[in-house]
Amino acid sequence: MTGPGSGAVPAGPVPAGSLEGVRVVELASELGAFAGKLLADLGADVVLVEPPGGHHTRRYAPFVDDVEDPEQSLYFWHYNTSKRSVVLDLDVPGGASAFRRLVAGADIVLEAEPPGRLAELALDETDLRAGHPGLVWVAMSPFGRDNPRTGEPATDLTVLAGGGPVWSCGYDDHGVPPVRGGGNQGMHTVCLWAVMGALTALLARQVTGQGQLVDVSAHAAANVTTEAASYEWLVAGRTVQRQTARHAAVHPTMSTDAVCADGRQVNTGVPPRSAEEFRGVLEWLDEIGGRAEFHDIALLEMGVERGGVQIHEIFDDAEAMAVFGAGREVLRFIAQRVSAYDFFIGAQSRGMPCGIIYAPEEVLSDPHFVARGFPVSVHHDAIGRDVVYPGAPFVSPRSPWRISRPAPLVGEHQAEIFGPSPSVVAGGTGRGARGADTIGWHGETTLGTRD
Amino acid sequence: MAPPALSHLRICDFTGQLAGAGATKFLAAMGAQVIRIEDPVRQGRWDILRGMPPYVDERRGVNLSGAFNNHNVEKLGVTVNLRTEAGRDLVRRLIEICDVVTENFAAGVLARMGFPYEEMVQIRPDIIYVSNSGFGASGPYQRFKTWGPIVQAVSGLTFASGLAGMGPAGWGYSYMDHHGGNIMAIAILAALLHRQRTGEGQWVDMSCTDAGAWLNGPVMLDYTVNGRPLRRQGMPHSNRSQSPPMAPHGIYPAAGEDRWVAIACRDDSDWVALAEVVGEPWAIGARYATLGDRLADEDDLDDALGGWTGVQDRHDIVARLHAAGVPVSVVATPEDRIDHDAGTSAWGLWPTVHHTEMGDVGVDGIPLHLSETDWRIERGAPCLGEHNDIVFGDILGLSAEEIAGLREQGAI
Numbered sequence: 001m002t003g004p005g006s007g008a009v010p011a012g013p014v015p016a017g018s019l020e021g022v023r024v025v026e027l028a029s030e031l032g033a034f035a036g037k038l039l040a041d042l043g044a045d046v047v048l049v050e051p052p053g054g055h056h057t058r059r060y061a062p063f064v065d066d067v068e069d070p071e072q073s074l075y076f077w078h079y080n081t082s083k084r085s086v087v088l089d090l091d092v093p094g095g096a097s098a099f100r101r102l103v104a105g106a107d108i109v110l111e112a113e114p115p116g117r118l119a120e121l122a123l124d125e126t127d128l129r130a131g132h133p134g135l136v137w138v139a140m141s142p143f144g145r146d147n148p149r150t151g152e153p154a155t156d157l158t159v160l161a162g163g164g165p166v167w168s169c170g171y172d173d174h175g176v177p178p179v180r181g182g183g184n185q186g187m188h189t190v191c192l193w194a195v196m197g198a199l200t201a202l203l204a205r206q207v208t209g210q211g212q213l214v215d216v217s218a219h220a221a222a223n224v225t226t227e228a229a230s231y232e233w234l235v236a237g238r239t240v241q242r243q244t245a246r247h248a249a250v251h252p253t254m255s256t257d258a259v260c261a262d263g264r265q266v267n268t269g270v271p272p273r274s275a276e277e278f279r280g281v282l283e284w285l286d287e288i289g290g291r292a293e294f295h296d297i298a299l300l301e302m303g304v305e306r307g308g309v310q311i312h313e314i315f316d317d318a319e320a321m322a323v324f325g326a327g328r329e330v331l332r333f334i335a336q337r338v339s340a341y342d343f344f345i346g347a348q349s350r351g352m353p354c355g356i357i358y359a360p361e362e363v364l365s366d367p368h369f370v371a372r373g374f375p376v377s378v379h380h381d382a383i384g385r386d387v388v389y390p391g392a393p394f395v396s397p398r399s400p401w402r403i404s405r406p407a408p409l410v411g412e413h414q415a416e417i418f419g420p421s422p423s424v425v426a427g428g429t430g431r432g433a434r435g436a437d438t439i440g441w442h443g444e445t446t447l448g449t450r451d
Numbered sequence: 452m453a454p455p456a457l458s459h460l461r462i463c464d465f466t467g468q469l470a471g472a473g474a475t476k477f478l479a480a481m482g483a484q485v486i487r488i489e490d491p492v493r494q495g496r497w498d499i500l501r502g503m504p505p506y507v508d509e510r511r512g513v514n515l516s517g518a519f520n521n522h523n524v525e526k527l528g529v530t531v532n533l534r535t536e537a538g539r540d541l542v543r544r545l546i547e548i549c550d551v552v553t554e555n556f557a558a559g560v561l562a563r564m565g566f567p568y569e570e571m572v573q574i575r576p577d578i579i580y581v582s583n584s585g586f587g588a589s590g591p592y593q594r595f596k597t598w599g600p601i602v603q604a605v606s607g608l609t610f611a612s613g614l615a616g617m618g619p620a621g622w623g624y625s626y627m628d629h630h631g632g633n634i635m636a637i638a639i640l641a642a643l644l645h646r647q648r649t650g651e652g653q654w655v656d657m658s659c660t661d662a663g664a665w666l667n668g669p670v671m672l673d674y675t676v677n678g679r680p681l682r683r684q685g686m687p688h689s690n691r692s693q694s695p696p697m698a699p700h701g702i703y704p705a706a707g708e709d710r711w712v713a714i715a716c717r718d719d720s721d722w723v724a725l726a727e728v729v730g731e732p733w734a735i736g737a738r739y740a741t742l743g744d745r746l747a748d749e750d751d752l753d754d755a756l757g758g759w760t761g762v763q764d765r766h767d768i769v770a771r772l773h774a775a776g777v778p779v780s781v782v783a784t785p786e787d788r789i790d791h792d793a794g795t796s797a798w799g800l801w802p803t804v805h806h807t808e809m810g811d812v813g814v815d816g817i818p819l820h821l822s823e824t825d826w827r828i829e830r831g832a833p834c835l836g837e838h839n840d841i842v843f844g845d846i847l848g849l850s851a852e853e854i855a856g857l858r859e860q861g862a863i
Binding site: 236 | 457507517601607609614625629655665679695697701703709783784788816822
């Protein structure tokens with residue numbers, strides 16, 4: 001088996017990203033930052049427009065060496081890779097006019113302003129698309145732009161609680177609160193959909209020549225990211241109930257998490273079903289010297305002899321049920337006697353899906369993720385250090401995903417983009433040195449090109 | 452209304468489950484012609500959802516799964532037996548007229564069925580091939596198998612979700628099947644844009660566990676820069692907010708069985724507003740005046756707030772705190788958010804599709820709207836081989852006799 005990186009990719013300099021030539025103006029926001037990062041890491045020239053003093057997420061922990069410094073927020077670093085930064089005060093005429101000029105040369109505007117704010121400044125989609133019909137305007141907000149719930153205050157927690165994910169997550173004990181999944185996932189969810197919408201609109205533009213408004217709702221995004229919880233209700237009027245570390249279900253299911261000999265946990269996954277898998281666990285038992293101790297050897301052997309068990313038999317054939325149950329038991333038995341990593345490798349190499357429960361940071365040193373080049377190193381001049389980041393979500397060898405530069409300093413690219421124009425930085429009223437035609441965009445825009 | 456955005460694209464689709472089918476569902480809703488290829492011998496059951504619950508009534512069978520229907524709306528469905536030369540030839544003819552080939556088999560399976568990337572390129576030089584497997588097509592675990600919970604376990608997402616001292620709660624569904632599908636859709640769209648600019652196709656290799664690990668967020672950098680792992684005392688505690696710090700911030704009981712509200716005070720003014728609504732001495736006194744005070748005694752604060760919420764109706768709590776401008780939500784049940792939420796109904800988030808055998812069924816819609824070329828979800832998932840005549844006849848141009856011949860020789 002050869003990976004996609006082999007073969008027909010020409011040697012030489014690293015190819016440009018998929019979105020080479022796509023120009024994005026991103027109004028800095030907490031909700032939309034990850035979408036901007038995606039576009040930037042895919043090769044778009046993303047100019048982050050920050051308010052004077054820099055966006056407030058620069059003040060989010062953690063910080064480098066725990067020293068609070070708006071240029072060294074790891075939160076900001078993570079969500080703003082590959083972007084450039086300018087500072088514009090949209091509330092003053094000079095900043096607003098610079099913003100208009102920037103947008104005039106852009107393919108995409110990405111914003112998550114409180115609905116209504118840009119309209120008040122005459123800087124909204126309807127104002128700026130009028131003279132720029134090819135522009136794709138991606139508006140992200142908690143409930144969408146024109147919704148009965150538009151304007152309700154929301155955070156990642158309340159979006160995930162109101163949108164459905166929280167109902168399905170937590171523990172068997174329902175006296176304990178249900179759980180919000182960690183890691184800003186409400187934000188990640190809406191950002192993935194926003195990028196899907198943005199790229200879709202770019203592809204449509206090639207056919208129609210027209211841009212459009214892409215209105216993205218975090219609440220709606222969470223609602224259609226809950227798998228069976230939604231379709232059990234839509235189809236059968238049934239409600240799933242949360243369970244510890246496994247699928248919420250209409251009817252309770254057996255637990256799938258186990259603590260291994262080293263105290264680490266695994267998801268025991270799918271128990272043996274084929275004859276080969278039953279043979280595999282028997283060999284595994286021998287390897288760890290556990291055959292004598294395991295009480296249901298005969299059932300495992302029966303699993304081999306009867307050619308495995310079929311899923312449908314598990315529900316109506318007593319012998320199959322017993323054999324399947326022994327397969328489940330033997331995995332728990334083995335788990336207690338080996339490390340979580342050995343359990344994971346042992347089960348998978350015998351054909352049984354199983355997973356070690358890694359903490360996020362443990363992924364970075366796992367040999368598989370290392371072999372795939374998942375951890376990537378980015379040099380930060382500001383601290384004189386290379387910093388390891390999570391890398392590509394997929395491998396596209398002819399147009400690779402890449403962190404092209406670390407997150408920008410506040411207004412780092414002001415002069416590069418606008419020319420020498422301190423009044424714009426300060427939010428004053430003076431015009432920038434450059435007009436729309438001379439804005440310092442990277443590359444050649446794809447705007448207006450047609451098949 | 453203009454046709455949906457991607458009406459000019461055609462996809463040769465081998466995906467299944469949700470991690471793959473979700474990607475092509477989005478493309479289909481956006482107008483792409485998605486031709487879903489299934490195995491007639493095994494009745495399409497490589498996709499285990501094909502016969503799985505929920506069902507609309509007492510009928511069972513490969514065409515009657517509500518789960519399968521949800522993930523495969525607006526697609527065309529054909530059957531092709533890849534064990535036969537005639538079947539493989541049909542797929543060659545489909546690849547010739549498709550922009551993209553998609554699949555989420557275990558790594559290497561499609562190649563073993565006769566369609567490695569090298570073969571596809573022979574058929575159509577600018578073909579885009581997007582494979583989405585549990586661990587990708589390279590690396591020591593490439594042959595390992597996964598489903599959503601395994602991906603979530605290995606990528607760190609399971610661990611990161613839980614309450615202090617209680618062990619992982621994880622995700623109560625295949626979160627990474629949804630995002631596996633979404634990220635796969637992004638991979639497809641990005642590759643199409645690259646092809647548009649350069650004329651080049653490519654093989655995009657997606658590993659669902661890479662994609663999951665990529666979603667962990669800034670905790671990764673806290674480790675790589677500061678050496679602070681998430682595996683540490685008292686962590687994770689994912690109902691709380693570490694970055695930015697907020698308190699109170701959590702999920703609190705409401706009156707009734709398994710009823711909860713989520714409350715987040717973003718800053719001191721949210722806290723003051725909440726405290727005024729609560730009106731009890733512990734809230735309006737000086738003890739919790741600053742964020743530092745609230746974080747220092749967060750357990751006590753949560754207990755006190757939970758005592759206040761626990762005796763009230765959840766909707767009353769939400770109404771009172773909303774009026775005060777504090778972010779708050781019920782922990783919505785499926786019924787709450789599907790049947791009683793103006794936010795989702797006004798969005799058109801639960802379209803009803805017509806399915807040939809199931810009848811009219813509600814499904815998940817799309818959480819974005821395009822002002823000019825929006826999505827449409829009207830047709831249910833294909834029954835097994837439902838569109839053989841349309842695809843092999845109208846699209847590939849075979850005669851009725853030729854199609855009948857293929858059927859007779861077991862190729863479709």
